[in-house]
Amino acid sequence: MSVKKEPEKGLKPLDVAEGEKVVMRFAPNPNGPPTLGSARGIVVNSEYVKKYDGTFIIRFDDTDPQTKRPMLEAYDWYIEDCTWLGAAPDKVVIASDRMQMYYDYAEKLIEMGQAYVCFCDGGEFKKYKDAKESCPHRNESVEVNLTHWKKMVAGEYEEKVAVLRIKTDIKHKDPAIRDFGAFRIVKVPHPRPEVGDKYVVWPLLDFEGAIEDHELGMTHIIRGKDLMDSETRQGYIYKYLGWDYPKTTHWGRIKIHEFGKFSTSGLRHAIEEGEYTGWDDPRLPTLRAMRRRGIKPEAIRKFMIEMGVGETDVSISLDTLYAENRKMVDPTANxxxxxxxxxxxxxxxxxxxxxxxxxxxxxxxxxxxxxxxxxxxxxxxxxxxxxxxxxxxxxxxxxxxxxxxxxxxxxxxxxxxxxxxxxxxxxxxxxxxxxxxxxxxxxxxxxxxxxxxxxxxxxxxxxxxxxxxxxxxxxxxxxxxxxxxxxxx
RNA sequence: GCUCCGGUAGUGUAGUCCGGCCAAUCAUUCUGGCCUUUCGAGCCAGUGACUCGGGUUCGAAUCCCGGCCGGAGCACCA
Missing domain, CATH: 2.40.240.100 (Ribosomal Protein L25; Chain P)
Incomplete structure (x- = not known):
């Protein structure tokens, strides 16, 4: 009844069922090296896994060969930096290795009548969607959809011509939920040589993530609040397939005073222009730069854990991290x-x-x-x-x-x-x-x-x-x- | 436009679920002091907050309603 209000230290407890073995993941797109922002995901997820003696998985969500094209070296950099942070993964999964599985589920959903190949262009579909109306392709038969899907996978359509959609509720009060896209056509080869130009149809995050989280047995997910609607969208896939959705928590955006806003592609460009010496330039917010400057991984862990998991956007100063690091190194620094x-x-x-x-x-x-x-x-x-x-x-x-x-x-x-x-x-x-x-x-x-x-x-x-x-x-x-x-x- | 979420000191957090122990925790910043040896490290101290208005209640940071402010989604990005 009356619970004591002891100041709570560290991360809030997770809702873990009797006998449940916690499985959590950090799922980056390796389109650049891990940054301080990544550290939050790495540290918090791995810390929970440590706390509950669970499994920590790194999953590379590298299913966009074009817009956020993965960077080949970055795969190793993530593993390196995670290990440095005391978060060596128990398992590493690369989405671009698992395309056939995504195709299999897509086909299954088409057969169930819960997915369809849509030939509307973006604006056209938006009109239907905003009017809460089915587009002409939504009511095609399973057979027709299967044929279209097979042609799509075989590369018979050009980019932007067709997309596979998951049926949700076209009249859902939230427009963000209505019939979301699951696969699109990208004819740019994937940077990984073992994948290359093997595929032209690539899953979008909501689909890939939904399938993987189930396949990998995820029990808890922590992710950005920009992905809040994902749960509702992915919930349809889970419902069709008869799966249980993992428990989710969301956190707000993190902005660092000292670095302001930055984008991986922007940084990459600046490095190529010679504005920075490399990805470990001391002016950069990458973990490699932090390491080179002598910031201890324990200090970053403590910093991230004390920041906790809140839905408010945070705008923090590195002073706190530096103070943490100073405490650790002061006794040993000559x-x-x-x-x-x-x-x-x-x-x-x-x-x-x-x-x-x-x-x-x-x-x-x-x-x-x-x-x-x-x-x-x-x-x-x-x-x-x-x-x-x-x-x-x-x-x-x-x-x-x-x-x-x-x-x-x-x-x-x-x-x-x-x-x-x-x-x-x-x-x-x-x-x-x-x-x-x-x-x-x-x-x-x-x-x-x-x-x-x-x-x-x-x-x-x-x-x-x-x-x-x-x-x-x-x-x-x-x-x-x-x-x-x-x-x- | 439609939908969702959030608002505790300069910053980040604890407390909010289950109202009283909260004139509100801890850390950092800032300010001041100390130090026979760092104007910058260290040590000590101090300043500083419950978004606003109603309501419920003996009692509200905590519950309810409304306003205000902020963020997010509605991508063939993740």
């Missing part, structure tokens, strides 16, 4: 100095020495060693605010006082942190780099940064480090120069 837009500063009255800043401010991970002569590099940004007489501290090195700005010069004023008097602001601390440090390039979503960093950064290949006062970066390569990908502050 600290280094990286000076972008470096300028030289000469320090007078000082002996060369070795600075030994700690690798981490709180974890006891040892220290780095930096040889310092009489000159160091500091950021141009820091330099620009300096005036003669300013006192500041070079972090983990010593204190200086600016003596000249026109060649930038300072004098050494002591090793220890000056005591802070009450009410006074603590001395300004800036970071620096040795004059003979390693060249470093940072590729970030907000631009490219070039400068000099500590030489020891070269030992951190593939690790996530923090460049002090700059942000967390993954060291991507250490060849002639160090290349780092920016993760977040």
């Amino acid at each position: 600290r280094y100095f990286f000076v972008w837009d470096p300028v030289e500063i000469e320090i007078q009255d000082v002996e060369p020495r070795t600075a030994t800043p700690p690798l981490h401010p709180t974890e006891n991970r040892g220290q780095r060693e930096i040889e310092v002569g009489t000159k160091v590099l500091i950021c141009k940004d820091d330099m620009e605010s300096l005036e003669v007489g300013d006192k500041l501290r070079l972090k983990d090195l010593y204190n200086i006082e600016i003596t000249s700005t026109a060649p930038l010069q300072a004098k050494y004023t002591g090793d220890s942190m000056p005591p802070v008097k009450k009410g006074e602001k603590r001395i300004r601390i800036i970071h620096w780099a040795p004059i003979d440090g390693a060249p470093v390039k940072v590729l970030a979503p907000h631009g490219e940064f070039n400068g000099i960093g500590e030489r020891q950064i070269a030992n951190e290949l593939d690790n996530l480090v923090q460049f002090e006062r700059f942000g967390f970066c993954r060291i991507d390569s250490v060849d002639h120069e160090i290349v780092a990908y920016f993760a977040h502050k």
Whole structure:
């Protein structure tokens, strides 16, 4: 009766029947690499499957060789990225391998009198539909429809001439439901070589999905709310075939502030134009880019799970994801100095020495060693605010006082942190780099940064480090120069 | 035009099914403070919300009706 209102953690429970074995799927069209948007589907579905010890299936809905043409490499990329996200599939199904099955069911439905070949063009059919009237082809006999269907499959009609429709209720109050299309003709070969030009008649999503969800024994489906009407449409197929429909949940659109609106085809075009370096360019919302930047899969999982499954459209900022990632990497990320837009500063009255800043401010991970002569590099940004007489501290090195700005010069004023008097602001601390440090390039979503960093950064290949006062970066390569990908502050 | 769905702080969520424990949870952002060493990390604190109007009720974020706002479908895309 009175149920406690405990704050609920994670995903809401699923409606699972006694003894039911949960089967769920993620069903992308591989027309590009998985993005942060895909991650929601991957993570949430796989998380439910983990929770209920079920089966997680990846199904490639690749039945459109033309408009949203699949990309050959993307099939593997999906598996790769799912595995990276901790969502390795129990089973992988490719729709374009299963065409005969779709044809068999189509034929069966025609024989039952529940599907017909329609020769109306789009506008023509819409008129009938809007008037709640049958088109002339709807009442053709089973025999005639079968003949037409066989000619259609055999490639005897041109594109757009014929389509197979499922009979629903032509007078249904919702126009979206009335006699939807199930197959159309596309004479463009499929990109997969094993499929190629074997088929000219391709199923539409509502049909393909309906058949597959039943064939694969799906118990629960989570999908975008743009597919809400699908259940009603597909329900007719299920009714004709005597099947039970899986339990469905819908979620709203997800928009990410940092990336705004993007389309796979738009991104592909921009990459081809050389606007981006590739599908893992740090400015892109792909999972490959996230991985390269050092975003942990666990952070993405947590982020998506906490977002939950709601029907409202969400417009989120990546700050939350970054914060999650930062918590995970902060204890293990070593600290280094990286000076972008470096300028030289000469320090007078000082002996060369070795600075030994700690690798981490709180974890006891040892220290780095930096040889310092009489000159160091500091950021141009820091330099620009300096005036003669300013006192500041070079972090983990010593204190200086600016003596000249026109060649930038300072004098050494002591090793220890000056005591802070009450009410006074603590001395300004800036970071620096040795004059003979390693060249470093940072590729970030907000631009490219070039400068000099500590030489020891070269030992951190593939690790996530923090460049002090700059942000967390993954060291991507250490060849002639160090290349780092920016993760977040 | 027809049909469907949704609306809790800047953002995302918990709570809504089964009204009282909700002057509303958690996270993030923002602001401020702390730190013998990051103006950017860390630590601490603070600001900040039930779309509006009616109704039912002793009592409504929760139930009902209406308005407003937002989203989606009506494709030979997925």
